[in-house]
Amino acid sequence: xxxxxxxxxxxxxxxxxxxxxxxxxxxxxxxxxxxxxxxxxxxxxxxxxxxxxxxxxxxxxxxxxxxxxxxxxxxxxxxxxxxxxxxxxxxxxxxxxxxxxxxxxxxxxxxxxxxxxxxxxxxxxxxxxxxxxxxxxxxxxxxxxxxxxxxxxxxxxxxxxxxxxxxxxxxxxxxxxxxxxxxxxxxxxxxxxxxxxxxxxxxxxxxxxxxxxxxxxxxxxxxxxxxxxxxxxxxxxxxxxxxxxxxxxxxxxxxxxxxxxxxxxxxxxxxxxxxxxxxxxxxxxxxxxxxxxxxxxxxxxxxxxxxxxxxxxxxxxxxxxxxxxxxxxxxxxxxxxxxxxxxxxxxxxxxxxxxxxxxxxxxxxxxxxxxxxxxxxxxxxxxxxxxxxxxxxxxxxxxxxxxxxxxxxxxxxxxxxxxxxxxxxxxxxxxxxxxxxxxxxxxxxxxxxxxxxxxxxxxxxxxxxxxxxxxxxxxxxxxxxxxxxxxxxxxxxxxxxxxxxxxxxxxxxxxxxxxxxxxxxxxxxxxxxxxxxxxxxxxxxxxxxxxxxxxxxxxxxxxxxxxxxxxxxxxxxxxxxxxxxxxxxxxxxxxxxxxxxxx
Amino acid sequence: xxxxxxxxxxxxxxxxxxxxxxxxxxxxxxxxxxxxxxxxxxxxxxxxxxxxxxxxxxxxxxxxxxxxxxxxxxxxxxxxxxxxxxxxxxxxxxxxxxxxxxxxxxxxxxxxxxxxxxxxxxxxxxxxxxxxxxxxxxxxxxxxxxxxxxxxxxxxxxxxxxxxxxxxxxxxxxxxxxxxxxxxxxxxxxxxxxxxxxxxxxx
Numbered sequence: 001x002x003x004x005x006x007x008x009x010x011x012x013x014x015x016x017x018x019x020x021x022x023x024x025x026x027x028x029x030x031x032x033x034x035x036x037x038x039x040x041x042x043x044x045x046x047x048x049x050x051x052x053x054x055x056x057x058x059x060x061x062x063x064x065x066x067x068x069x070x071x072x073x074x075x076x077x078x079x080x081x082x083x084x085x086x087x088x089x090x091x092x093x094x095x096x097x098x099x100x101x102x103x104x105x106x107x108x109x110x111x112x113x114x115x116x117x118x119x120x121x122x123x124x125x126x127x128x129x130x131x132x133x134x135x136x137x138x139x140x141x142x143x144x145x146x147x148x149x150x151x152x153x154x155x156x157x158x159x160x161x162x163x164x165x166x167x168x169x170x171x172x173x174x175x176x177x178x179x180x181x182x183x184x185x186x187x188x189x190x191x192x193x194x195x196x197x198x199x200x201x202x203x204x205x206x207x208x209x210x211x212x213x214x215x216x217x218x219x220x221x222x223x224x225x226x227x228x229x230x231x232x233x234x235x236x237x238x239x240x241x242x243x244x245x246x247x248x249x250x251x252x253x254x255x256x257x258x259x260x261x262x263x264x265x266x267x268x269x270x271x272x273x274x275x276x277x278x279x280x281x282x283x284x285x286x287x288x289x290x291x292x293x294x295x296x297x298x299x300x301x302x303x304x305x306x307x308x309x310x311x312x313x314x315x316x317x318x319x320x321x322x323x324x325x326x327x328x329x330x331x332x333x334x335x336x337x338x339x340x341x342x343x344x345x346x347x348x349x350x351x352x353x354x355x356x357x358x359x360x361x362x363x364x365x366x367x368x369x370x371x372x373x374x375x376x377x378x379x380x381x382x383x384x385x386x387x388x389x390x391x392x393x394x395x396x397x398x399x400x401x402x403x404x405x406x407x408x409x410x411x412x413x414x415x416x417x418x419x420x421x422x423x424x425x426x427x428x429x430x431x432x433x434x435x436x437x438x439x440x441x442x443x444x445x446x447x448x449x450x451x452x453x454x455x456x457x458x459x460x461x462x463x464x465x466x467x468x469x470x471x472x473x474x475x476x477x478x479x480x481x482x483x484x485x486x487x488x489x490x491x492x493x494x495x496x497x498x499x500x501x502x503x504x505x506x507x508x509x510x511x512x513x514x515x516x517x518x519x520x521x522x523x524x525x526x527x528x529x530x531x532x533x534x535x536x537x538x539x540x541x542x543x544x545x546x547x548x549x550x551x552x553x554x555x556x557x558x559x560x561x562x563x564x565x566x567x568x569x570x571x572x573x574x575x576x577x578x579x580x581x582x583x584x585x586x587x588x589x590x591x592x593x594x595x596x597x598x599x
Numbered sequence: 600x601x602x603x604x605x606x607x608x609x610x611x612x613x614x615x616x617x618x619x620x621x622x623x624x625x626x627x628x629x630x631x632x633x634x635x636x637x638x639x640x641x642x643x644x645x646x647x648x649x650x651x652x653x654x655x656x657x658x659x660x661x662x663x664x665x666x667x668x669x670x671x672x673x674x675x676x677x678x679x680x681x682x683x684x685x686x687x688x689x690x691x692x693x694x695x696x697x698x699x700x701x702x703x704x705x706x707x708x709x710x711x712x713x714x715x716x717x718x719x720x721x722x723x724x725x726x727x728x729x730x731x732x733x734x735x736x737x738x739x740x741x742x743x744x745x746x747x748x749x750x751x752x753x754x755x756x757x758x759x760x761x762x763x764x765x766x767x768x769x770x771x772x773x774x775x776x777x778x779x780x781x782x783x784x785x786x787x788x789x790x791x792x793x794x795x796x797x798x799x800x801x802x
Contacts, residue, residue, distance in 0.1 A: 213798075214798070214801065216795075217795045217798040217801075220794060220795050221718075221795070224715075225715070228715070447760070453759070453760060453761075453764055454759070454760065454761045454763050454764045454767075456761060457604055460602075460604050462602045462604065462605055462633060463605060463631060463633050463686070465633075465634060466632050466633065466634070466686040466760075467686060467760055467761075470684050470686060470760060473684065494744070494745075494746070497744070498802070509743045509744040510684075510743070510744060511682065511683045511684060511742075511743040511744070512743070514683075514684040566634070567633065567634035568634075570634035570635040570636075571632070571633075571634045571635060573635070
């Protein structure tokens with residue numbers, strides 16, 4: 001293969017039918033792969049009449065044209081489905097080894113439909129594709145399942161769910177390669193609803209570049225910039241993603257105790273520096289990645305595993321008022337084994353803590369209660385006691401107890417580790433996120449804090465919409481290729497375009513890619529409009545719009561969302577209600593969604 | 600329409616472009632995209648002395664009487680915003696780069712910094728050199744693959760997410776060009792120190 005394998009594997013778990021269908025090359029050119037291809041296929045397969053946890057929903061696993069090419073960070077893959085947490089379109093992607101291995105089986109995508117009568121797994125190897133019994137694995141954790149299915153780093157790779165997915169927890173993740181995660185939005189629950197425990201892949205095919213000389217040159221140039229960037233060559237390898245903990249805290253944008261404050265007094269105790277100094281055993285890299293940001297850690301009790309990443313350290317740390325790094329790290333391990341999204345889990349526990357402190361939830365929970373984390377996480381995965389409410393995510397939890405405004409979520413997806421009152425552009429990113437509040441779909445940490453590509457005023461609003469839109473489009477195309485966003489800290493889209501050209505033999509410019517990003521973003525928007533979402537959903541929790549930050553460098557600020565949103569719709573060529581105009585759809589070759597606009 | 604923060608960015612970068620000799624007193628122009636509008640320097644305003652009144656807010660596309668005051672090159676700026684993901688544009692007249700553009704179809708840096716930042720700057724030829732449709736088309740098309748390009752004998756167009764970013768490419772281009780010219784004047788053979796440098800021509 002040169003870029004695309006040209007095949008889609010289509011499996012119906014209800015009937016047991018296994019089919020290989022050709023990849024539509026025009027579709028591939030327009031949407032590339034990964035998140036883009038997933039969204040395009042989902043548009044046709046899952047309409048507004050489909051309940052997310054019903055057999056009619058589908059799971060679509062996708063790789064991109066550069067996957068498995070050995071271009072730096074070309075290991076990632078995507079899953080697309082309708083989210084049981086948000087009801088929106090959902091995409092989630094992950095690194096590790098599974099994505100590369102799946103591509104080597106000779107498929108660009110795997111569509112899983114229907115529901116098996118009893119627990120099953122799918123095995124894709126050079127010997128063929130088979131649906132196998134997995135009853136003996138049902139109820140087991142991710143770690144045990146991965147070992148039982150003989151995970152073998154670069155030869156045989158396991159993707160599976162834990163008990164959380166089996167129990168249809170709305171914040172359940174799909175895990176791969178033991179501790180990597182397709183985390184957000186509850187894709188694990190969709191997999192559980194299909195009685196699908198695992199997908200095991202072994203592949204032999206190679207993604208060989210069409211232009212080997214140009215590919216070699218791009219490898220060299222990309223490697224040079226990754227080595228030259230202090231972020232990708234020093235900060236991330238040395239301290240992991242939590243390197244930004246102290247940075248975000250210092251500017252007053254680290255949400256604390258369910259976003260009641262924006263600075264955490266214990267930030268240094270849960271920072272990347274502290275992780276490196278106290279619990280780090282070694283670094284680890286995903287396939288074909290020189291950055292090595294993964295932390296292999298060990299706590300005082302002798303437990304060992306991956307993490308915590310910045311977001312996880314924040315979610316069980318500042319968000320819950322906890323500065324006990326061992327407790328946070330073990331909470332992270334526990335979520336990995338049970339198959340839970342750490343951001344939503346920690347954020348939801350923080351919400352429960354505030355509900356309890358305000359007397360709205362009859363429980364002795366409170367901020368700082370590190371001792372309660374293991375029990376709450378376990379009970380969530382198994383839907384026991386209060387865990388049955390936590391398993392619904394923070395919005396449904398807070399609504400049940402009469403205070404939906406205490407859920408720090410957008411479109412019911414829990415916010416990640418940035419207080420947008422101290423980063424106005426980030427507020428617009430969260431409010432307009434197609435899968436809800438998300439830092440992976442246009443993170444403004446780059447321009448508003450890290451000076452990537454240039455430092456802009458984090459409190460300014462004029463002109464922000466354009467920068468947010470470009471970052472959203474860029475993230476969408478990176479997720480469609482599929483690359484890692486950290487590579488983008490050192491190399492820009494012009495590198496991705498030239499590498500894609502070398503791999504596929506088809507010419508792409510940087511702006512061709514940016515147009516793909518805009519196309520993907522707009523299609524996702526249309527999907528949500530078709531589901532009944534509207535301008536009213538492009539908003540933030542009331543706390544962030546009306547409660548000024550009480551102290552610190554962001555003191556007195558709320559998010560000035562309305563003017564940014566108006567500018568955003570105008571920039572994107574959408575009308576005042578946030579609906580893409582017909583001429584914009586035509587420009588993006590999205591005429592097939594026109595009926596949604598006209599309705 | 601133009602807020603104080605954005606005005607100060609225009610003013611400071613305009614002054615820097617002029618004092619570093621990247622354009623003459625009244626030559627060149629710059630703009631940013633805000634929503635579906637373009638904020639562009641008015642025609643004839645001095646780069647080094649920009650005032651609040653020196654800006655025109657005009658529609659992203661088409662009919663707008665604001666064009667009577669806008670820069671001659673507005674048509675080019677519009678085309679660039681339409682065809683690329685640029686959020687800011689700087690057009691200047693860096694003299695050494697113009698000299699090189701008179702005899703080359705591309706400027707390939709020989710210094711380390713310029714190689715990292717730019718790799719190659721294509722040179723496009725336009726018969727009607729100011730504010731023409733031909734110019735808008737050729738310049739915007741070239742910028743789909745590059746962040747800065749030269750128009751032969753005229754000047755450069757650079758794009759970025761901010762004015763500062765676009766200005767950086769202009770400043771880097773002139774440094775690159777000075778080094779090429781001075782090395783050529785020195786007349787000594789270059790000792791290549793960059794692996795795969797022959798591939799920059801294909802960038």
